[in-house]
Amino acid sequence: MLRHVLDTVYKISGAAAALAIAAIAGSILVQLACRFAGVTFDATELAGFFMATATFLGLAHTFKSGGHVRITLTFDRLKGRPRRIIEVFNCLVAGSAVLFLSCYLIDLVGMSYEYHDISPGLLAVPFWIPQLMVSSGVVIFAIAILDELILILCGRRPSYDSTLSSDETPED
Amino acid sequence: MDTFVASLTLAALVFGFLASGLWVSVTLLVSGIAMMALFTPAPTGSLIASTLWDSSWGWELASLPLFVWMGEILFRSNMSRDMFRGLAPWVGRLPGGLLHVNVLGCAVMAAITGSSAVTCATIGRLSVPELEKRNYPIKDTIGTLAGSGTMGLLIPPSIVMIVYGVTAEQSIAQLFMAGVVPGLTLVCLYMGYVVLRSVIFSNDMPKPDPASSLVVKLKALVSLVPSIGLILMVIGSIYGGVATPTEAAAVGVIGALALSLFYRTLDWGNIKSGIMAAMQTSCMIAMIIAAASCLSIAIAYINLPGALAEWVAGLDLSPYALLAVLGALVLVMGCFLEGISIIVLTSSVVLPLVESAGINLVWFGIFLIILIEAAQITPPVGFNLFVLQSLTRRNILFIARATLPYFLLLIVLILIITVFPQMVTWLPNAMR
Amino acid sequence: AETNWIMASGYPESSFFTQNIRQFIDSVEERTNGELKIDLRSNGSLIKLDSTKRAVQSGQVQIGEVRLSSYGNEAEIYNLDNIPGVANNFDEAWELMEAQKPYFAKLFGKNGMQVLTYVAWPGQGFYTQNELKSLDDVKGLKLRIYSQQTQRLGAGLGAEAIILPFAEVPQAFATNMIDSLWTSAQTGTDVQVWDFLDVFTYTGTLHQKNAIIVNQRAFRQLPEDVQKIVLEEGEKATKRGWEMAQQAGEERAQMLADHGMKLAKAPEDILEAISKVGDELISEWQQNATDEELAVYEAYRKSQD
Numbered sequence: 001m002l003r004h005v006l007d008t009v010y011k012i013s014g015a016a017a018a019l020a021i022a023a024i025a026g027s028i029l030v031q032l033a034c035r036f037a038g039v040t041f042d043a044t045e046l047a048g049f050f051m052a053t054a055t056f057l058g059l060a061h062t063f064k065s066g067g068h069v070r071i072t073l074t075f076d077r078l079k080g081r082p083r084r085i086i087e088v089f090n091c092l093v094a095g096s097a098v099l100f101l102s103c104y105l106i107d108l109v110g111m112s113y114e115y116h117d118i119s120p121g122l123l124a125v126p127f128w129i130p131q132l133m134v135s136s137g138v139v140i141f142a143i144a145i146l147d148e149l150i151l152i153l154c155g156r157r158p159s160y161d162s163t164l165s166s167d168e169t170p171e172d
Numbered sequence: 173m174d175t176f177v178a179s180l181t182l183a184a185l186v187f188g189f190l191a192s193g194l195w196v197s198v199t200l201l202v203s204g205i206a207m208m209a210l211f212t213p214a215p216t217g218s219l220i221a222s223t224l225w226d227s228s229w230g231w232e233l234a235s236l237p238l239f240v241w242m243g244e245i246l247f248r249s250n251m252s253r254d255m256f257r258g259l260a261p262w263v264g265r266l267p268g269g270l271l272h273v274n275v276l277g278c279a280v281m282a283a284i285t286g287s288s289a290v291t292c293a294t295i296g297r298l299s300v301p302e303l304e305k306r307n308y309p310i311k312d313t314i315g316t317l318a319g320s321g322t323m324g325l326l327i328p329p330s331i332v333m334i335v336y337g338v339t340a341e342q343s344i345a346q347l348f349m350a351g352v353v354p355g356l357t358l359v360c361l362y363m364g365y366v367v368l369r370s371v372i373f374s375n376d377m378p379k380p381d382p383a384s385s386l387v388v389k390l391k392a393l394v395s396l397v398p399s400i401g402l403i404l405m406v407i408g409s410i411y412g413g414v415a416t417p418t419e420a421a422a423v424g425v426i427g428a429l430a431l432s433l434f435y436r437t438l439d440w441g442n443i444k445s446g447i448m449a450a451m452q453t454s455c456m457i458a459m460i461i462a463a464a465s466c467l468s469i470a471i472a473y474i475n476l477p478g479a480l481a482e483w484v485a486g487l488d489l490s491p492y493a494l495l496a497v498l499g500a501l502v503l504v505m506g507c508f509l510e511g512i513s514i515i516v517l518t519s520s521v522v523l524p525l526v527e528s529a530g531i532n533l534v535w536f537g538i539f540l541i542i543l544i545e546a547a548q549i550t551p552p553v554g555f556n557l558f559v560l561q562s563l564t565r566r567n568i569l570f571i572a573r574a575t576l577p578y579f580l581l582l583i584v585l586i587l588i589i590t591v592f593p594q595m596v597t598w599l600p601n602a603m604r
Numbered sequence: 605a606e607t608n609w610i611m612a613s614g615y616p617e618s619s620f621f622t623q624n625i626r627q628f629i630d631s632v633e634e635r636t637n638g639e640l641k642i643d644l645r646s647n648g649s650l651i652k653l654d655s656t657k658r659a660v661q662s663g664q665v666q667i668g669e670v671r672l673s674s675y676g677n678e679a680e681i682y683n684l685d686n687i688p689g690v691a692n693n694f695d696e697a698w699e700l701m702e703a704q705k706p707y708f709a710k711l712f713g714k715n716g717m718q719v720l721t722y723v724a725w726p727g728q729g730f731y732t733q734n735e736l737k738s739l740d741d742v743k744g745l746k747l748r749i750y751s752q753q754t755q756r757l758g759a760g761l762g763a764e765a766i767i768l769p770f771a772e773v774p775q776a777f778a779t780n781m782i783d784s785l786w787t788s789a790q791t792g793t794d795v796q797v798w799d800f801l802d803v804f805t806y807t808g809t810l811h812q813k814n815a816i817i818v819n820q821r822a823f824r825q826l827p828e829d830v831q832k833i834v835l836e837e838g839e840k841a842t843k844r845g846w847e848m849a850q851q852a853g854e855e856r857a858q859m860l861a862d863h864g865m866k867l868a869k870a871p872e873d874i875l876e877a878i879s880k881v882g883d884e885l886i887s888e889w890q891q892n893a894t895d896e897e898l899a900v901y902e903a904y905r906k907s908q909d
């Protein structure tokens with residue numbers, strides 16, 4: 001049950017990240033079209049906010065499917081227990097760093113809300129809105145890392161490892 | 173002393189975590205947090221969080237996912253297959269064959285985008301599968317892509333050049349001009365190396381295609397029409413003054429979607445898998461960029477680059493020795509920092525130093541940008557290496573090794589422009 | 605006990621804003637016998653320019669320099685700096701600052717900050733390929749703009765307003781996407797505008813202001829004599845800053861001339877058109893402003909009579 005909920009969360013945030021990329025294209029195209037029509041529409045902020053949204057909401061999904069690069073040299077040679085220990089170490093370090101980050105990002109959202117920080121461009125978007133997207137993405141990322149940690153501790157192979165292996169050719 | 177301890181700690185953190193297989197972006201983030209907590213009195217958590225935010229919503233960044241998406245759409249249409257089919261009869265008999273497409277393709281892409289990672293990712297997405305299918309050695313595919321991808325910085329449009337121009341109070345138009353001859357030289361160096369390599373190690377290369385008649389060649393041209401059309405559309409939108417380089421990325425996406433429609437590959441499955449793949453690649457790169465800026469802020473706070481530059485200033489060197497030491501310094505910093513940070517953090521010491529040594533600042537800009545290009549392909553933090561790792565799923569050391577000759581060719585280019593500075597200064601002076 | 609502050613600012617060391625801050629820091633350190641030391645991180649190397657207010661407010665840094673007009677979306681008072689024709693020269697801008705000061709003190713105070721220093725930007729003007737002989741010459745120009753107000757100005761004068769981030773300006777010139785700018789002599793020299801354009805038509809028109817702001821909690825923790833010195837040096841930095849701004853404006857204009865640009869006075873009909881746009885914008889501003897903000901503007905108007 002929990003498994004299903006978590007996987008759905010990663011999937012939805014990943015899909016939202018993909019939509020944000022489409023939205024970057026959309027807002028820039030609107031800016032272009034408006035210029036031809038002689039209307040001023042500024043996509044600078046909007047595209048930037050969608051960019052941040054895409055990056056951070058995509059973190060967990062990318063993580064789970066092995067999309068974040070790392071150097072697998074040392075432990076490619078390791079098997080069994082030593083390898084598990086290193087994976088646990090990595091997930092612990094990453095998990096605590098990302099958790100630390102998400103606390104302060106949530107803090108940042110609160111601060112922007114409290115201070116009424118508004119973007120300086122033509123659109124005047126309150127900063128807490130895109131920042132909320134960013135911090136949600138980082139929180140989900142933290143959950144995904146801890147999720148992996150527990151899976152590895154239970155003796156499962158990490159899911160981010162399913163495709164990444166040093167010397168085989170990908171099946172694309 | 174503090175500088176020394178901080179530098180050692182930095183190296184130990186970055187190399188240690190990377191070696192243990194921690195994700196690159198997380199490594200940079202953790203190192204940034206640790207450096208700031210250990211060596212500065214600043215409120216670490218809140219500064220890291222706000223830096224991450226500030227550096228993740230830039231307008232220039234927005235072209236990254238779009239070009240990557242364009243590449244994914246084109247990869248799923250049959251355009252890349254057609255493109256290589258069209259080019260094969262023309263370059264198939266040239267030693268190195270279709271590897272030259274990587275070099276030239278990156279040069280063209282570099283005229284569209286100002287980012288080396290984007291150049292590498294977009295061309296690589298199209299060429300890696302095709303070249304693999306045709307049995308080109310993966311090492312050469314990787315090397316040409318990583319090396320040529322760096323031209324994104326040297327060939328305008330180039331944000332790095334603009335940052336240098338504003339910082340050094342040098343003409344940006346002249347810098348754009350100054351990059352042209354070195355850029356073309358680099359293309360020649362790379363293509364020359366590919367030719368040489370395939371002549372010497374001809375056994376590694378796929379057998380050259382049989383000579384094709386002119387009719388076949390001309391017929392092949394037809395399959396180039398879609399790709400040339402797309403390139404013209406994107407380049408035309410920039411150089412026709414219709415779109416900025418960032419906007420051109422959106423134009424590229426529209427063009428790619430249209431081509432995909434033309435090839436009848438625009439179905440729901442392809443759309444979904446294309447944008448999800450683009451999302452993952454862009455997420456990976458953008459997160460590394462954002463985490464790298466957290467590390468940069470920490471390093472800037474401790475003033476490592478400034479202290480190193482001051483140290484060089486204290487050596488009181490002759491111009492050539494100064495250039496050699498500065499070059500080495502930038503290469504070392506390039507292992508950890510991204511290019512724009514290097515310029516911003518060292519400029520206040522380095523630029524007066526260079527100027528008083530009687531070195532032309534436009535020339536120095538090109539010198540610096542070529543070094544920063546080289547930094548894109550030096551481990552541990554080399555953006556093109558990460559892009560290629562994610563494209564080819566090879567380990568980073570394999571990629572770094574495959575890229576080494578192209579790194580050395582960049583150093584050769586540095587030597588050439590140092591011996592013949594006119595290569596840089598001639599064109600801007602002639603256009604004045 | 606010795607106190608160490610960290611300061612964030614957004615402009616390079618060569619900028620007169622940064623030089624003014626350096627002098628402020630030196631004087632404070634000297635007069636307090638090193639009791640208050642300020643470590644300046646210029647050029648956005650620690651905090652980006654637009655984020656500096658938040659950084660000071662939240663205490664990430666104790667002190668910083670902000671560009672007030674960046675916050676026009678937060679409160680209308682910031683926009684007075686931004687409206688063409690409200691303050692057309694340094695003297696008027698000084699009066700405007702005097703009128704704004706009490707309100708800014710209250711506004712920043714409410715948010716846990718205090719303003720020490722105000723420094724004006726040199727005035728603005730048109731950069732074009734050909735001389736502007738009359739308003740007709742502005743019509744159809746592809747003018748780069750960067751804000752709501754400059755957009756209205758461009759549109760009001762009949763130019764084709766194209767919004768672009770600063771980093772894309774040189775490229776946009778190279779590809780003929782734009783053929784004119786409306787900005788200060790400082791920004792003009794930053795992008796080496798003489799590579800693309802030949803004439804600078806100074807209109808004055810608006811003098812935005814930078815401000816040095818300090819976190820109130822940090823400030824109150826200082827011994828009282830040190831607080832007093834900081835305030836005094838802040839005042840001095842204001843006076844010095846305005847002189848430096850005038851000088852920098854002249855130097856930059858001279859730099860344009862040295863690079864072969866023609867410096868021209870704006871023709872009357874262009875100035876009239878600008879003030880017409882300004883009038884429209886100010887009446888809109890009055891509708892959006894709060895009573896207190898209106899009072900600031902009225903006080904400024906009175907000082908002009």
Ligand code: NA
Nearest residue numbers: 282285324327
């Ligand atoms: Na480029």
Ligand code: NA
Nearest residue numbers: 506547550553
């Ligand atoms: Na590097």
